[in-house]
Amino acid sequence: MTFCETGKAGLYLHVPFCRRKCPYCDFYSVPAQAETLEAYTEAVCRNLKQYADAVPMDTVYFGGGTPSLLSPQQIGSILETAAACFPLAADAEVTLEANPATVTRQQLSQLRAAGVNRISFGVQSLEPEQLRYLGRLHTADEAIRTVEDAAAAGFQSISCDLMLALPEQTSRALSHTIERLTALPIQHVSAYLLKIEPGTPFFAQQEELRCPDGDAAADLYLQAVSELEQAGFLQYEISNFAREGFHSRHNCKYWHCVPYLGIGPSAHSCWNGTRFAVPASVQAFLTQPVQHTEIEDATPGTPEELLMLGMRLTEGVPAAWLAGKEHKVQQFSRMGFLRQDGARIALTPKGFLVSNSILAELLI
Template sequence: MAAGLYIHVPFCRRKCPYCNFYSIAAEPELLERYTQAVCRNLRHYACAEPVDTVYFGGGTPSLLSPAQIAQILETAADCFTLSPDTEVTMEANPAAAAPEQLRRFRESGVNRLSFGVQSLSDSQLKRLGRLHTAQEAVETVCAAAAAGFDNLSCDLMLALPGQTPEELEQTIREMTRLPIVHISAYLLKIEPGTPFARQQIAAQCPDEDAAADLYLQAVEQLNAAGFAQYEISNFAKPGFESRHNCKYWHCEPYLGIGPSAHSCWNGKRFFVPSSAASFLEQPVQTVETADGAPCTLEERLMLGLRLTEGVPAAWLAEKKAAVERYCKLGFLRRTGDRVAFTPKGFLVSNTILAELVL
């Protein structure tokens, strides 16, 4: 079983008002020190472990230069057994990716880009604090395709302040016409401590029932456009599911490098504290153990049921009555010897999992 590498790039030009991920302001000197810190940590963990996915998440990984990305990938290739067809994903901000830079990222070894588009409504993008316009997003995605990327993904946010079914329908229609093969669609969640929370933006957002309707609308429209749902929030054309993210849901090993990165490695779950200063200064990243015995049956159930492929029915043998009840209610479905959530079931999955897993 091949592992994955996750590289957290904690830098942004400006923090979005809804975001609670760890990130700091980008400065050229910090970007170079960060690159060197990632490389020395990769050398620390070096082993013969086969690796077939590398994911640069953030933050805004596209703030690193193509040369810095190439250096990290070359170090990873020296430290692990990288598969010839390794999926190398980089998250990118449409406002921070010029056409020539995209071409150079492709040459550096990146073969999959995930753009934080979020919406193709200029009014919504402004409300979300995004630095790009709808037209700039479209142009950047098309430029990435012209640069040789055939594995492109866009993020889409649902239940935005004042969002209507018509507005969402238009964004999805325009987004699915782009040269992309994957869409991640997330319901906006107002996180404590964010500017959106302090501004009480939740009062302007669709209520729970309206948000559920928008989610189901997105599922239906994306499926009709050829983007099949394979996870609660992820949709892809056949064969273009995110191989890296599937490792999380299949309880496969992955190593995280960088402040706030998480790992499931050598039989333990651990994470790096959210401190860029510590990560840059320490010879090896400090880690804290989150779980010394991960991937229990309960955890495999919780993660596996995020996927539309579901889990073996045998895993839920002791909950057969509950499974049958939720199947009759339309929240679960049985396909052969597997059990999975329906789109309607995904909306209340936490409640149902509390009964199925405990």
């Protein structure tokens, strides 16, 4: 079983603006100014026209940054231009990432009317102390209210981000957040282990943060997998869980190595047979007739890459891809890291925690 139709491409739009940078985030973003947001919208539409193609698309993803800082009118303008430049499926999945502190019920209704049909909220936690550590702009009550507002506005596909192994996070606190989160009208959860990235405030403060150690972080991850499954959210990728039929069709394109076009500063693409990236510069993106790109991989989709990406999914990969590695597969299966289901081999939740080491062995 595969989780998404692999015959159609996706469109990714990087919106590199935030009200305030979170202390753990190393994604490219800059402060938002009204005139810059308008100039950005115009630049995206200009680039869409430059890339116009007959390649069918069935997903659009506004990532960031905080894409919800764009107005519903600006989002609508971008979607109208995209539909004019590419054969966009009538049932296209259109996702917008949003900070719970940046959208009102009225804006959510307007976004739904503009064509957004899937929304992803950066909730991260529903524990006040955890939200304070993370520098989030919203409270737990505001996050809950925003999710409920989105459902009232007509969104039937709502995702929430959840961070694991936060400073001083306990098993009990995680259970409390998961219990409250899964009681909301949501269909998808992305649960990520906190990673302390160089250059972030958290990196400079890591000795003071008192984050769980490796073993405790692994326990919290396995706890999240178990409790989300009990609540009806089945794991389909290392960090992603969904009710039946509500997986992220767009993100599945990355793991199935399906073409996608990225537009915006620091956006990445796998398009026309190459992987390329846009430099992380808002100023350059706004002033150039077409975004500058740098080739990252001239031959994507190698057997090794397909194996590494496919093993991120709980559906795994065809056993034939590991022909000649049966001894290692059996060894890792006995250790509880791999499982073989018919003609497919996949990592277990325990295996996902050490996936890099296992893949390194399987690729030798």
